[in-house]
Amino acid sequence: GQNIDQPTEMTATEGAIVQINCTYQTSGFNGLFWYQQHAGEAPTFLSYNVLDGLEEKGRFSSFLSRSKGYSYLLLKELQMKDSASYLCAAMDSNYQLIWGAGTKLIIKP
């Protein structure tokens, strides 16, 4: 079956760095997405990886290892506004997104 695993909740301190891990099992693979979702709002796109390696975009970076079925989202210089849920989603061979349950990130001053 298809499955996405990510931690339910993480806590970090303002100004610090946090890494949110995601492992996936899908029928075929067409890329790994990370979305940010604030409470009561729709998800917003953060990153997309289809090749192995690290993609950096400002304070946020995303890493992918296809052989390990593993990705992580790295957030640097954390700000209070980064408190949100972070959703990992893998696209399968039918171009359908398989969603993780999301990781709730709590930022403390």
Next chain:
Amino acid sequence: GAVVSQHPSWVICKSGTSVKIECRSLDFQATTMFWYRQFPKQSLMLMATSNEGSKATYEQGVEKDKFLINHASLTLSTLTVTSAHPEDSSFYICSASAGERQEQFFGPGTRLTVL
């Protein structure tokens, strides 16, 4: 980035009534639109996938006669919740995709409360 709008943002209705939610891609032509439902503190649940001009593909467990989807053009899809009941109260989110990578752009969501 691409912009997707949803209308209404929130709606409160009586049990037994029908509610229509519109999803529009404002600055691109969406080959595919997706409808999701999200209950509090849960992840997104895909309800159906629709392609312009063809019938929607519903996920297992989603009643197609209750959740009517119409994708009349490359910029508009509608979801109608027929004979809504309190258990249908949820956050309904649409997304649209175009292009080879088929990244999904999300609408802002519609919060439905059925009394």
